[in-house]
Amino acid sequence: MAVAEDGRGGGIVIAIDGPSGSGKSSTSRGVARRLGLRYLDTGAQYRAMTWWMLEHGVDLADGEAVAAASLLPRLASATDPDGYGITVDGRVLVDEIRTGAVDAAVSKVAGVRAVRTRLIEAQRECVRTAVAEGVGIVVEGRDIAEVVWPIAPVKVYLTADQAVRAARREAEHAGAGRGTEAAATLAELARRDAEDAKTTRPLDAAPGAVVVDGTHLSLDEVVEEIVRLAKGQ
Numbered sequence: 001m002a003v004a005e006d007g008r009g010g011g012i013v014i015a016i017d018g019p020s021g022s023g024k025s026s027t028s029r030g031v032a033r034r035l036g037l038r039y040l041d042t043g044a045q046y047r048a049m050t051w052w053m054l055e056h057g058v059d060l061a062d063g064e065a066v067a068a069a070s071l072l073p074r075l076a077s078a079t080d081p082d083g084y085g086i087t088v089d090g091r092v093l094v095d096e097i098r099t100g101a102v103d104a105a106v107s108k109v110a111g112v113r114a115v116r117t118r119l120i121e122a123q124r125e126c127v128r129t130a131v132a133e134g135v136g137i138v139v140e141g142r143d144i145a146e147v148v149w150p151i152a153p154v155k156v157y158l159t160a161d162q163a164v165r166a167a168r169r170e171a172e173h174a175g176a177g178r179g180t181e182a183a184a185t186l187a188e189l190a191r192r193d194a195e196d197a198k199t200t201r202p203l204d205a206a207p208g209a210v211v212v213d214g215t216h217l218s219l220d221e222v223v224e225e226i227v228r229l230a231k232g233q
């Protein structure tokens with residue numbers, strides 16, 4: 001299945017996976033806007049779950065406690081690429097899920113089987129709805145093409161050199177007035193990729209995925225490349 005020349009989705013599912021900071025969120029939103037598709041940020045769900053656990057004092061070293069607690073928060077993901085966000089127990093979270101504390105803890109929470117089971121089911125339900133409604137959706141994360149929706153007709157593994165990813169992240173932080181040491185940003189990125197690799201395969205392309213290396217491409221060029229793939233060109 002490919003989207004039509006006029007860009008309308010017709011229920012297409014585009015899976016975008018890749019390592020930390022490779023541009024998945026910015027690219028996925030861009031592709032969804034261009035093609036009139038919905039957008040699902042699965043990383044935001046793992047982050048929201050982690051935020052909730054930290055807020056409620058769950059002992060993250062205790063896998064059974066994390067598994068039990070993972071049933072409690074009410075999570076709802078917005079899928080508008082211009083109004084994205086996640087609601088937890090009625091509270092919309094934006095900056096709260098992008099803190100250093102959440103960055104430091106999210107891989108551990110995402111490594112708990114019960115957490116993944118719950119969130120993967122929610123992700124599949126979101127995709128099912130978009131397909132049934134004939135809209136289509138771009139879903140980004142670490143395991144979308146391999147686990148969440150292996151029948152996605154368009155699978156992309158988006159990567160970029162680690163140093164470039166770190167420099168882009170650094171520029172983003174500086175722009176937001178919270179500059180850090182470049183070396184620390186690089187180390188944090190490498191740490192999270194290594195931690196995530198214990199649960200998913202962020203450093204490898206899934207079978208059937210097209211590798212898009214954005215190291216030397218602008219954001220617009222990456223979006224264009226994926227739109228072209230979605231149109232079967």
Ligand SMILES: Nc1ncnc2c1ncn2[C@@H]1O[C@H](COP(=O)(O)OP(=O)(O)OP(=O)(O)O)[C@@H](O)[C@H]1O
Nearest residue numbers: 020021022023024025026168169172214217218219
């Ligand atoms: N091709 C590109 N050229 C220049 N900057 C880019 C490009 N792609 C993404 N960026 C920038 O890199 C930073 C990281 O991008 P983004 O947040 O989309 O990555 P991500 O893969 O979703 O990250 P994470 O896994 O940590 O959620 C952002 O500041 C974004 O604007």
Ligand SMILES: Nc1ccn([C@H]2C[C@H](O)[C@@H](COP(=O)(O)O)O2)c(=O)n1
Nearest residue numbers: 042043044046106110141142143196
């Ligand atoms: N499908 C997914 C998406 C995300 N994760 C984990 C791994 C990341 O460290 C964390 C946050 O994701 P990000 O916002 O950085 O994309 O969530 C996962 O295991 N599976």
